[in-house]
Amino acid sequence: MAAGELSVRTVVSTDDVLDSALRIADTEGLDALTIRRLGAVLDVAPMTLYRYFDSKEDLLDQIADRAVDRFEVPFITSGDWKKQVAAIMTAFRQLLLEHPSLVLLLTTRRVVSVGITRSIEATLSHLQGAGFTGPEAVRAYAGLFAYVLGFVAFEIPRSGPPDAQAENDRMVVNRLHDFAKTRQFPLVDSLADELAEMAHGDSFEYGLARLIDGLGDHVESARAEK
Amino acid sequence: MAAGELSVRTVVSTDDVLDSALRIADTEGLDALTIRRLGAVLDVAPMTLYRYFDSKEDLLDQIADRAVDRFEVPFITSGDWKKQVAAIMTAFRQLLLEHPSLVLLLTTRRVVSVGITRSIEATLSHLQGAGFTGPEAVRAYAGLFAYVLGFVAFEIPRSGPPDAQAENDRMVVNRLHDFAKTRQFPLVDSLADELAEMAHGDSFEYGLARLIDGLGDHVESARAEK
DNA sequence: CACGTGTGTCGTACGCTGTACGGAGCACGT
DNA sequence: ACGTGCTCCGTACAGCGTACGACACACGTG
Numbered sequence: 001m002a003a004g005e006l007s008v009r010t011v012v013s014t015d016d017v018l019d020s021a022l023r024i025a026d027t028e029g030l031d032a033l034t035i036r037r038l039g040a041v042l043d044v045a046p047m048t049l050y051r052y053f054d055s056k057e058d059l060l061d062q063i064a065d066r067a068v069d070r071f072e073v074p075f076i077t078s079g080d081w082k083k084q085v086a087a088i089m090t091a092f093r094q095l096l097l098e099h100p101s102l103v104l105l106l107t108t109r110r111v112v113s114v115g116i117t118r119s120i121e122a123t124l125s126h127l128q129g130a131g132f133t134g135p136e137a138v139r140a141y142a143g144l145f146a147y148v149l150g151f152v153a154f155e156i157p158r159s160g161p162p163d164a165q166a167e168n169d170r171m172v173v174n175r176l177h178d179f180a181k182t183r184q185f186p187l188v189d190s191l192a193d194e195l196a197e198m199a200h201g202d203s204f205e206y207g208l209a210r211l212i213d214g215l216g217d218h219v220e221s222a223r224a225e226k
Numbered sequence: 227m228a229a230g231e232l233s234v235r236t237v238v239s240t241d242d243v244l245d246s247a248l249r250i251a252d253t254e255g256l257d258a259l260t261i262r263r264l265g266a267v268l269d270v271a272p273m274t275l276y277r278y279f280d281s282k283e284d285l286l287d288q289i290a291d292r293a294v295d296r297f298e299v300p301f302i303t304s305g306d307w308k309k310q311v312a313a314i315m316t317a318f319r320q321l322l323l324e325h326p327s328l329v330l331l332l333t334t335r336r337v338v339s340v341g342i343t344r345s346i347e348a349t350l351s352h353l354q355g356a357g358f359t360g361p362e363a364v365r366a367y368a369g370l371f372a373y374v375l376g377f378v379a380f381e382i383p384r385s386g387p388p389d390a391q392a393e394n395d396r397m398v399v400n401r402l403h404d405f406a407k408t409r410q411f412p413l414v415d416s417l418a419d420e421l422a423e424m425a426h427g428d429s430f431e432y433g434l435a436r437l438i439d440g441l442g443d444h445v446e447s448a449r450a451e452k
Numbered sequence: 453c454a455c456g457t458g459t460g461t462c463g464t465a466c467g468c469t470g471t472a473c474g475g476a477g478c479a480c481g482t
Numbered sequence: 483a484c485g486t487g488c489t490c491c492g493t494a495c496a497g498c499g500t501a502c503g504a505c506a507c508a509c510g511t512g
Contacts, residue, residue: 011490035470045491047471056470107333107379110394112401117414120421124413134413138420142380143373143433150376151368153333168336175338187350187360188343194364195346207369211433214440236460261499271462273500282499 012042017052022063025101030060033101064105069115071095073122081130082212088123089148089208096152103153131219140215147211155199169196236277238268243278248289251327256286259327290331295341297321299348307356308438314349315374315434322378329379357445366441373437381425395422 020041025033035056039046053059074087096102105111120141127137173196180189188195246267251259261282265272279285300313322328331337346367353363399422406415414421 034468036468047492048490050471051489103333104330107329107382110398112398114405114409117402117405117411121411121414124417128413134417135420137413138417138424139429139432140436142377142424142429143436146376146380146433147369147373147437148376149379150372150374153375153379154368154372156333172336172338176343179340179343183340183344185343185347187354187363188347191350191360191364194361198364198368203365203368206365207372207437210366210369210440210444211373211437212440213443214436214438217439217443218436260497262497273463274461276500277460 011048012044012052014052016042017049018063018066021059022067022099022101025063026099030101030104060105061109061111064102064109064111065113065115067095067099067102067105068111068113070099071115071119073119075122081126082216084126085123085144085212086205086208088119088126089144090205092119092145092148093152093204096148097156100156103149103156106149107153127215130216131223132215136219143211143215144208147207151199151204151207155204172196237274238270238278240278242268243275244289244292247285248293248325248327251289252325256327256330286331287335287337290328290335290337291339291341293321293325293328293331294337294339296325297341297345299345301348307352308442310352311349311370311438312431312434314345314352315370316431318345318371318374319378319430322374323382326382329375329382332375333379353441356442357449358441362445369437369441370434373433377425377430377433381430398422 017038021033021038024037024041035046035049039049042049049059053062071092074091076083076087079087123141123144124134124137127140128134132140173192176185176188176192176195179185180192243264247259247264250263250267261272261275265275268275275285279288297318300317302309302313305313349367349370350360350363353366354360358366399418402411402414402418402421405411406418
């Protein structure tokens with residue numbers, strides 16, 4: 001139709017397809033991402049979309065790759081390795097919060113894309129600079145990655161509006177109190193409010209800092225022994 | 227039919243239904259758990275099952291609760307708080323590995339059951355014994371929980387047979403090498419083998435120990451300042 | 453013993469899903 | 483002018499969750 005079309009008669013681009021699919025998955029949930037719905041958004045018959053992916057599984061792989069490739073590795077000028085690593089992990093959490101569907105995608109399939117590899121390389125580099133051996137840096141990265149993924153997985157509240165989220169919290173608090181009354185859970189009872197909001201506040205930074213400190217101390221003491 | 231039936235004419239028990247559903251989900255994946263399939267296993271018409279749950283969502287909630295309630299809080303006689311907490315988290319990982327579907331269920335829905343509450347209470351108790359304030363103990367628990375959940379989420383390889391898993395690893399390694407060649411990822415290239423096996427080995431214990439040490443040091447130094 | 457009544461079971465059907473298949477229409481090389 | 487091939491999509495099928503209503507049996511009451 002347009003003059004400058006690269007391929008003939010192709011009515012949408014692969015970018016359009018993946019962008020729309022990712023938007024649907026992130027805003028309405030992975031369940032809302034159906035072939036027919038995607039076709040309706042792009043004003044295209046459902047079967048046409050199979051030009052751009054082999055199957056729905058393939059589509060999910062592709063949008064996972066695409067979302068991860070959006071990741072830009074931050075670099076803090078004049079910061080020690082702990083600040084650098086913390087910045088990378090915080091940015092990674094931010095990416096997951098911007099693309100909530102990515103959490104499920106990452107736990108469901110193996111995503112090996114350029115974007116994630118870039119962040120691995122950067123993190124490993126900072127860790128080696130701090131004195132980690134190669135294999136130890138990999139183990140440290142595994143721990144950091146697991147922490148971020150797990151935290152966001154727990155954090156994402158099914159992405160409802162904030163009042164629904166608050167109501168959900170209240171329900172959780174009540175259930176915790178109920179448990180505490182029928183059985184002996186005094187700590188849970190007295191800390192029910194904090195527990196319900198466990199994932200909302202700045203717990204992320206707290207745990208991340210403790211993990212990084214723990215990693216650093218371990219390397220230092222290992223080096224001191226030599 | 228049988229003489230000693232508690233409720234009349236009810237052909238299967240709620241326990242049967244939930245056990246079968248959980249077994250299907252854990253052995254064949256959550257996708258394989260369909261109402262019709264569950265009915266076939268229990269030799270019952272699909273619609274009959276709606277006596278035992280309101281909807282499939284409700285069924286998933288119930289099997290998540292049930293799996294979590296299997297959790298038994300370990301107690302190490304004569305161990306300091308670090309050993310105790312590590313034991314709880316290791317047992318939690320074991321539970322998730324025994325019930326792989328639980329990982330997705332925990333990231334998809336809010337599970338507040340007696341089983342999980344019991345483990346929270348125990349962990350908080352150990353943490354408070356170590357000098358954590360209430361809110362700080364909650365933050366520490368959040369970090370530990372996130373770490374375990376994230377690690378297992380990354381660990382579960384779609385639960386295939388071990389040779390398929392090895393082949394998958396090899397594929398990942400190759401992709402990493404490819405990336406490293408076309409772009410500049412020297413560290414990823416040299417550590418590709420370790421990265422592919424990141425989640426298989428004893429990385430879990432390594433990261434967990436670092437996290438717990440980091441938490442402990444932070445509390446001690448905070449107490450020393452007072 | 454006869455008879456409503458309530459409860460557990462399930463056959464049928466509807467709208468949704470992913471996608472296999474084959475036909476339609478157009479661009480292009482000869 | 484005419485195949486040839488590629489893009490697009492209408493139709494169809496099996497499988498999903500589940501609403502609805504019919505059926506059969508156990509039981510309390512007369």
